[in-house]
Amino acid sequence: MHEKLRAHIEKIVHLTDEEYVFVSSHFTERHYKKREFLIQKDENVKYAYFVLSGLLMLGYNDEAGKHHIASFAMEDWWETDFLAYHTQTKATLSLQCLEPTHVLCLSLENYQRLCAGLQKMEHFFLAKANSGHIASQQRILSFLTSNATERYDQLLRRYPALLQRVPKTLIASYLGVSRETLSRLSS
Amino acid sequence: MHEKLRAHIEKIVHLTDEEYVFVSSHFTERHYKKREFLIQKDENVKYAYFVLSGLLMLGYNDEAGKHHIASFAMEDWWETDFLAYHTQTKATLSLQCLEPTHVLCLSLENYQRLCAGLQKMEHFFLAKANSGHIASQQRILSFLTSNATERYDQLLRRYPALLQRVPKTLIASYLGVSRETLSRLSS
Numbered sequence: 001m002h003e004k005l006r007a008h009i010e011k012i013v014h015l016t017d018e019e020y021v022f023v024s025s026h027f028t029e030r031h032y033k034k035r036e037f038l039i040q041k042d043e044n045v046k047y048a049y050f051v052l053s054g055l056l057m058l059g060y061n062d063e064a065g066k067h068h069i070a071s072f073a074m075e076d077w078w079e080t081d082f083l084a085y086h087t088q089t090k091a092t093l094s095l096q097c098l099e100p101t102h103v104l105c106l107s108l109e110n111y112q113r114l115c116a117g118l119q120k121m122e123h124f125f126l127a128k129a130n131s132g133h134i135a136s137q138q139r140i141l142s143f144l145t146s147n148a149t150e151r152y153d154q155l156l157r158r159y160p161a162l163l164q165r166v167p168k169t170l171i172a173s174y175l176g177v178s179r180e181t182l183s184r185l186s187s
Numbered sequence: 188m189h190e191k192l193r194a195h196i197e198k199i200v201h202l203t204d205e206e207y208v209f210v211s212s213h214f215t216e217r218h219y220k221k222r223e224f225l226i227q228k229d230e231n232v233k234y235a236y237f238v239l240s241g242l243l244m245l246g247y248n249d250e251a252g253k254h255h256i257a258s259f260a261m262e263d264w265w266e267t268d269f270l271a272y273h274t275q276t277k278a279t280l281s282l283q284c285l286e287p288t289h290v291l292c293l294s295l296e297n298y299q300r301l302c303a304g305l306q307k308m309e310h311f312f313l314a315k316a317n318s319g320h321i322a323s324q325q326r327i328l329s330f331l332t333s334n335a336t337e338r339y340d341q342l343l344r345r346y347p348a349l350l351q352r353v354p355k356t357l358i359a360s361y362l363g364v365s366r367e368t369l370s371r372l373s374s
Binding site: 133144 | 247249253255256257269270273302306309310312313316317319320321323324325326327328330331332363
């Protein structure tokens with residue numbers, strides 16, 4: 001199916017050709033246009049998405065109508081509203097394309113089948129979940145300990161490509177600062 | 188060994204007596220006094236800890252010497268500096284007892300052996316890692332979208348017991364607000 005998915009998984013576990021046929025049979029493929037939604041608030045969350053190309057934004061609208069950004073996801077990243085996906089509840093977040101985006105879709109049922117059917121895949125997803133958990137903890141610490149300048153510098157250091165591709169207003173929202181503050185930082 | 192650990196694991200996967208003997212053989216047991224450190228900054232992180240009783244605080248000292256709190260952990264919770272544990276690097280966080288605390292210790296080597304030796308345990312740890320990832324994402328959203336009052340109310344709703352056991356100064360640090368702000372909120 002997609003050598004990108006195989007290469008991504010094989011950073012963690014080696015798969016035989018036969019195993020990869022089994023793995024890839026659990027995914028479906030979709031193309032989305034710029035600005036299209038993969039997940040909308042209050043809808044069911046059917047899939048976790050593996051990004052083959054493009055750029056996604058996971059966002060949240062608060063009661064005052066203000067838009068906040070939980071995360072961005074580009075090539076080789078997994079994204080969904082994980083709470084709604086794993087607990088099969090309605091989405092509280094939205095997932096939208098910032099660029100034309102090509103994804104592989106994995107339903108929760110197929111995720112569970114993959115884990116049960118091939119321990120290597122359970123091991124792979126455990127490694128990804130641990131990395132995700134660690135990255136989230138680092139971001140929590142950055143909210144507690146860093147000011148806007150430091151958070152911007154961290155983002156620049158970790159994901160230089162992202163800053164080229166994402167409008168400044170959205171970067172400001174991700175960092176939890178105003179557009180004006182960000183302009184001062186990035187000028 | 189400890190029925191609490193077994194009961195905790197069996198919320199997710201059922202174990203036979205024989206399997207539980209295998210599982211519990213991977214843990215060692217330790218008692219810590221109030222204020223003792225399980226992890227200190229810049230030291231190696233040998234273990235992830237399962238809390239049988241007591242209360243732990245995972246903290247971070249910034250360059251100005253200010254102490255920030257990443258999380259609390261009480262009975263039935265797992266805690267460690269996950270980045271340092273999984274990547275076998277030096278601790279950036281510290282883990283300290285707020286009460287006399289009784290823990291089970293799991294080395295990374297034994298974590299990996301447990302996962303490889305019994306797929307049920309890999310499945311268990313995947314479920315825990317997914318929950319941890321989800322909880323972290325919810326906390327990130329709370330930093331972006333909620334003010335101090337709302338964050339305090341969320342904490343009160345989710346972990347009422349915690350507020351009885353943790354000094355107000357530490358709750359303030361966890362919420363990222365001043366002690367004075369917290370006094371207004373909780374009075």
